[in-house]
Amino acid sequence: MKLKVSLGVLVWTLLISLAHISLNIGWSNVGDVVRGMFSNAKTQLRVGYLPVT
Amino acid sequence: MTSWVTEHTETTLSFDERKFTDFATVKEALIAQRVDAVFMLAPMAMQLRADGVPVKVVYLGHRDGTALVVDKHAAIEDFGDLRDKRIAIPNRFANQAILMRRMMRDWEMAPDSIQLLEVPPPEHPAALESGSIDGFIVGEPFAALAELNGTGRVLYQTKDIWPNFISCVLVVREEWIDEEPQAVQELVTGIARSGMWLESGLEQRMEAAEIAAENFYYQPKELLEYVLSKPPDRVKYSELGPRRDDFEEIMELALEFGILSRRIEFEEYVDDRFVPDADQAGWDLEHLPGTRHGAVL
Numbered sequence: 001m002k003l004k005v006s007l008g009v010l011v012w013t014l015l016i017s018l019a020h021i022s023l024n025i026g027w028s029n030v031g032d033v034v035r036g037m038f039s040n041a042k043t044q045l046r047v048g049y050l051p052v053t
Numbered sequence: 054m055t056s057w058v059t060e061h062t063e064t065t066l067s068f069d070e071r072k073f074t075d076f077a078t079v080k081e082a083l084i085a086q087r088v089d090a091v092f093m094l095a096p097m098a099m100q101l102r103a104d105g106v107p108v109k110v111v112y113l114g115h116r117d118g119t120a121l122v123v124d125k126h127a128a129i130e131d132f133g134d135l136r137d138k139r140i141a142i143p144n145r146f147a148n149q150a151i152l153m154r155r156m157m158r159d160w161e162m163a164p165d166s167i168q169l170l171e172v173p174p175p176e177h178p179a180a181l182e183s184g185s186i187d188g189f190i191v192g193e194p195f196a197a198l199a200e201l202n203g204t205g206r207v208l209y210q211t212k213d214i215w216p217n218f219i220s221c222v223l224v225v226r227e228e229w230i231d232e233e234p235q236a237v238q239e240l241v242t243g244i245a246r247s248g249m250w251l252e253s254g255l256e257q258r259m260e261a262a263e264i265a266a267e268n269f270y271y272q273p274k275e276l277l278e279y280v281l282s283k284p285p286d287r288v289k290y291s292e293l294g295p296r297r298d299d300f301e302e303i304m305e306l307a308l309e310f311g312i313l314s315r316r317i318e319f320e321e322y323v324d325d326r327f328v329p330d331a332d333q334a335g336w337d338l339e340h341l342p343g344t345r346h347g348a349v350l
Contacts, residue, residue: 029087043066043067044066044067044068044069045066045067045068045069045089045090045229045233045236045237045240046069046070046071046087046088046089046090047068047069047070047071047088047089047090047091047092047240048070048071048072048073048079048082048083048088048090048091048092048093049070049071049072049073049079049091049092050072050073050074050075050076050079050092050174050175050221051072051074051175051194051269051270051271051272052143052174052175052191052192052193052194052195052221
């Protein structure tokens with residue numbers, strides 16, 4: 001019983017987290033954070049622009 | 054330009070471009086640190102700084118390159134004919150909004166005699182075509198787009214009514230200026246070099262139109278070629294260092310028209326330390342690195 005509850009909580013937490021990332025944070029932002037934490041790649045200077053002169 | 058800077062950087066950084074469709078969203082992204090630098094409307098940058106956001110203007114994106122466009126078939130011959138009309142502006146914190154109010158003042162029109170509507174720039178031509186607005190004032194290529202699709206005609210180019218008009222400026226978060234000044238310098242120098250290259254001839258402008266159309270703007274090459282050549286001084290990429298006189302003029306007008314909430318000093322919102330090195334940058338005028346000749350993009 002304990003195992004089932006633990007697994008249920010785990011799956012529920014995972015699903016909620018995935019939904020939160022998908023709906024509120026965005027996978028590209030999570031990707032940026034993960035890359036910054038684990039890779040030796042260059043740090044990015046992110047430049048925002050509109051397609052206007 | 055960001056691709057070229059990444060390829061040629063002397064730091065361990067890369068430069069990544071993020072495309073947006075409206076200025077309100079790009080402003081929020083800068084505040085939330087989802088981007089580190091943006092090309093943003095000059096008065097919007099001033100207001101951000103007045104609100105305590107740690108950002109500074111370090112360079113201009115271009116000069117001129119904005120047009121007031123009206124319905125091609127409307128009986129509008131001069132600014133006075135815009136009375137009671139609906140004109141789209143890119144944002145309330147746009148220099149275009151200041152220009153409209155300055156023109157109303159100069160033409161002795163009441164401040165509310167023209168209805169100014171905030172509309173994201175890419176939507177201006179469609180709004181004119183649908184008849185929901187009578188005209189718009191915005192940066193290129195959207196004025197040219199309305200001209201080419203036969204719905205709009207240019208009433209004024211800003212170069213003719215406010216020479217050296219400033220629309221977008223490069224704004225960088227202060228932590229990058231303080232902690233990675235070399236990266237900011239490379240970005241500014243990249244803009245300066247791109248500008249020098251664009252100003253070196255029509256052939257270079259045509260090549261730039263092709264690169265921007267295919268890789269960044271995703272707009273027809275012919276449209277960008279038109280913007281960069283009809284006439285060639287429609288958009289200028291020189292004199293891009295932020296000058297005190299220009300910004301103080303914008304500040305005074307913005308305060309007069311109630312666009313900015315408070316006065317701030319030039320040094321508070323501008324950091325021009327990167328301008329001298331950028332202006333001394335050389336440029337290989339034979340080709341643009343990162344193009345079909347250099348294959349960076």
